[in-house]
Amino acid sequence: MMTVDVESALAGAGPTDRAILAELHGRLATAARDRGLLDISYRTLESPLGSLLLAATPVGLIRIAFAVQGHEQALDELAQRVGPRILADARPLDGAAHELDEYFAGRRRAFDLPLDHRLTSGFRADVLAQLPRIGYGTTASYADVARAAGHPRAVRAVGSACGANPLPIVVPCHRVVRSDGTPGGYAGGAEAKRMLLRLEAGPA
Structure with missing residues (x-):
C-alpha cells in the first residue's frame, strides 16, 4: 500500500518547515487528483464518538471507520480491495466532514453525499x-x-x-x-x- 500521511511527516517539523511541507503536500494531492492517480483520499474527523476515518474514491465516500476498528487496518483493507494509491487529502472529504459536523450538532437529519458502495454486495x-x-x-x-x-x-x-x-x-x-x-x-x-x-x- 502506498500511503502519504502529512500529519506524520509534519510531526517533528518547525513552523517554517511545516508550512513548506504542507504546501508541497497540497500540490502533490492536487496533481494526483487531476491526473487520476489516486485510488483513495482520506482524512480524520474529530467527533463526539472519537476520531473517525473518512475515505473516498472518485466515485464517492467509501469508508467511515471508528478508532476502535483501527484506522490503519481500515486503510490496509481499502488498499487490498480498492487500490494501493492512497493519500491523506482532506479536500475531497470536506463535504462529508461538513455534513457529519452538522449531524453531530443536531442540524442535519439526512446526508446528501455521493457514496461508493463497492465494498458491499x-x-x-x-x-x-x-x-x-x-x-x-x-x-x-x-x-x-x-x-x-x-x-x-x-x-x-x-x-x-x-x-x-x-x-x-x-x-x-x-x-x-x-x-x-x-x-x-x-x-x-x-x-x-x-x-x-x-x-x-x-x-x-
Whole structure:
C-alpha cells in the first residue's frame, strides 16, 4: 500500500518547515487528483464518538471507520480491495466532514453525499439498502429489516450485515435494534450506538 500521511511527516517539523511541507503536500494531492492517480483520499474527523476515518474514491465516500476498528487496518483493507494509491487529502472529504459536523450538532437529519458502495454486495447490500428508509429518530428491529430485505428468517445475517457496514452513521445501521428495544451490537461500540440514538431522540 502506498500511503502519504502529512500529519506524520509534519510531526517533528518547525513552523517554517511545516508550512513548506504542507504546501508541497497540497500540490502533490492536487496533481494526483487531476491526473487520476489516486485510488483513495482520506482524512480524520474529530467527533463526539472519537476520531473517525473518512475515505473516498472518485466515485464517492467509501469508508467511515471508528478508532476502535483501527484506522490503519481500515486503510490496509481499502488498499487490498480498492487500490494501493492512497493519500491523506482532506479536500475531497470536506463535504462529508461538513455534513457529519452538522449531524453531530443536531442540524442535519439526512446526508446528501455521493457514496461508493463497492465494498458491499449480495445479501449485505440488500440489507444496507433498507437502512436509509428508517427515519431519523426512529428505529427498526433486526427482524423488521430481515423482512424488508425479503429474507424474514435471516435475522442474524442482518446483524452481521449491519456490523460490516462500511459507512456507519451515513448508512444508519445504528437505528437497527433488538426486538426488545435494546440497542444490540455496533461496530463503534455499544456506547457509540447509544449516543447516536440519544442524539436523534432529541432533548429528553
